[in-house]
Amino acid sequence: MNNYEAYIATFGQEKEALLQEMEQYAKEHYVPIMESDGIATFIGLLALQKPTKILEIGSAIGYSAIRMAQAFPNATITTVERDVERYEKAVEYIERAALTDRIHIIEADALALDGDAHLEESYDALFIDAAKGQYKRFFEKYAPYVVPGGVVYCDNMFMHGAVLLADEEVPRRRRSMIRKLKEFTTWVMAHPDFKPFLLPIGDGLLIAIKKET
Secondary structure: HHHHHHHHHHOOOOOOOOHHHHHHHHHHHOOOOOOOOHHHHHHHHHHHOOEEEEEEEOOOOHHHHHHHHOOOOOOOEEEEEHHHHHHHHHHHHHHHHOOOOOEEEEEOOOOOOOOHHOOOOOEEEEOOOOHHHHHHHHHHHHHEEEEEEEEEOOOOHHHHHHOOOOHOOOOHHHHHHHHHHHHHHHHHHOOOOEEEEOOOOOOEEEEEOOOOO
């Protein structure tokens, strides 16, 4: 935590025990969850948007879904997770948070999911936080569910600085993923149907507002 983050933290309320437990679990089990400044900004942007229906691709252990549900009592969240262990942990945390009535979690590969059978017709916001090398495919598959004027949010657009490296500087096992993430960024920033903004918040947060027709 840098000096600015520490200063901001002095004005915030202490997180409840369950959220602290989830953050510790994520740290110990190497589960990626949003960085503190990233999720604070994300929640702030959602507060301006005031969504009532949110679709999340990549539940992990349910941390961001719970944060969204707690921040917006009138919102419902549908979230998709393919990893069985993380899905089961998310179900546990969602139950403990008493949010099963507003968070609907689906165990599935989001790229193979039959959206028409499992999702609602439309959502105000789409949050993509799953496999970074598949962001373009996630966007193409699920952005049509976003209403005009709605927003798509994508986390980890910087991948801890890896997008700033030349291809040969990236570890071989991650090159394809980083290359695809860069290609997605270029593609979405020029998308004719969205107004995109790439913010240097957390690990890089993209917001893309769907244009009104």
